Amino acid sequence: MRETVQDAIRGALHGGRFQVGQSLSEVALASEMGVSRGPVREALLMLVQEGLVVHSPNRGFSVVHVTAEDMAEIHQVRLPLEATALKFAQNRLAAKDLARLESLKRTLVQAHSDREYVLGSQTDMEFHSLIWDKCGNARLQTALRNLLAPFFAYGSLLNHERPNRTAGMIEEEHTCYIRFLRGEEKRTAEACVAFHLHLPL
Numbered sequence: 001m002r003e004t005v006q007d008a009i010r011g012a013l014h015g016g017r018f019q020v021g022q023s024l025s026e027v028a029l030a031s032e033m034g035v036s037r038g039p040v041r042e043a044l045l046m047l048v049q050e051g052l053v054v055h056s057p058n059r060g061f062s063v064v065h066v067t068a069e070d071m072a073e074i075h076q077v078r079l080p081l082e083a084t085a086l087k088f089a090q091n092r093l094a095a096k097d098l099a100r101l102e103s104l105k106r107t108l109v110q111a112h113s114d115r116e117y118v119l120g121s122q123t124d125m126e127f128h129s130l131i132w133d134k135c136g137n138a139r140l141q142t143a144l145r146n147l148l149a150p151f152f153a154y155g156s157l158l159n160h161e162r163p164n165r166t167a168g169m170i171e172e173e174h175t176c177y178i179r180f181l182r183g184e185e186k187r188t189a190e191a192c193v194a195f196h197l198h199l200p201l
Contacts, residue, residue, distance in 0.1 A: 005035060006043035013052050013063065014125075014153050016118040021065040024053065051149040066150050074147060075197050079190065081144055082128070086189040088135035090181055097134060098182060101127060105174040113167045125152035127174060131181070 003011075009029065012018065030040045044061045047053040054064050066074075093101075104127040111120035128148070132141045173196040179185035180192050187195065194201045 004043070005033060005039045006046050008033060009040075009043050010047060010050070010052065013047070014118075014122060018063045020063050020154055022063045023059070024061040024063065026061070049146075051146055052153055064150050064154070066154065071151070074151060075199055077147060078144070079193050079197065079199060081140065081147065083189040083193045085132050085135040085137075085140055085144060086177065086180055086192060088137055088140070089131050090183065090189075092134045092136060093131075093181055097130060098178065101130060101174075101178050101181070104130070105171065105178065108174065109167045109171045112165075112170055121152055121154075128152075131177065 009024075018024070024044065026037050026040045026044065030037045033040070044053055045055070048055050048061075052064060053061050055061050104123055108120055108123045108127060111117070111123060125148075129145070132144050135141065176185060176187065176192045176195055180187065180189060185192060190201060193199075
């Protein structure tokens with residue numbers, strides 16, 4: 001399937017091409033992609049709905065700028081939603097799905113060690129998305145994707161990650177999820193997510 005304008009711009013955003021708060025020129029993007037301005041504007045409006053881009057009548061489109069306060073609010077909402085997704089996904093993942101989570105965890109840990117932060121954010125998104133996709137609730141999947149789109153797209157650029165977060169911590173946080181999904185974790189789903197986000201219950 002041919003890549004759409006929306007896919008191309010989304011990929012550039014996820015790939016770290018643009019800085020947070022940077023203006024996005026419809027004309028420049030259209031020229032670069034060899035299309036008219038209309039499809040670019042339509043794609044940008046769709047990306048506004050995904051939470052990756054913001055639109056101002058006076059300033060046009062720009063990359064979303066999420067503050068530390070925004071991230072704190074996102075985590076507060078993420079905790080109950082992702083805990084519910086974990087509970088729903090438990091016993092729904094096949095052996096190949098669990099193996100994929102283990103593989104993604106290793107890639108994520110290595111990316112952090114290598115300071116490949118864009119790869120790390122993309123891998124982190126894939127790890128969590130796999131769990132959401134298996135939760136069996138389309139509305140919950142959509143809510144989590146919309147809520148966390150800016151975090152996974154710009155996590156490496158926003159500089160809101162915990163500065164002292166180590167590769168070992170990342171491994172433990174994601175292992176907790178996998179153990180819960182396998183039915184091997186003593187902590188509740190809420191406790192696993194709180195541990196992952198370093199939030200009090």
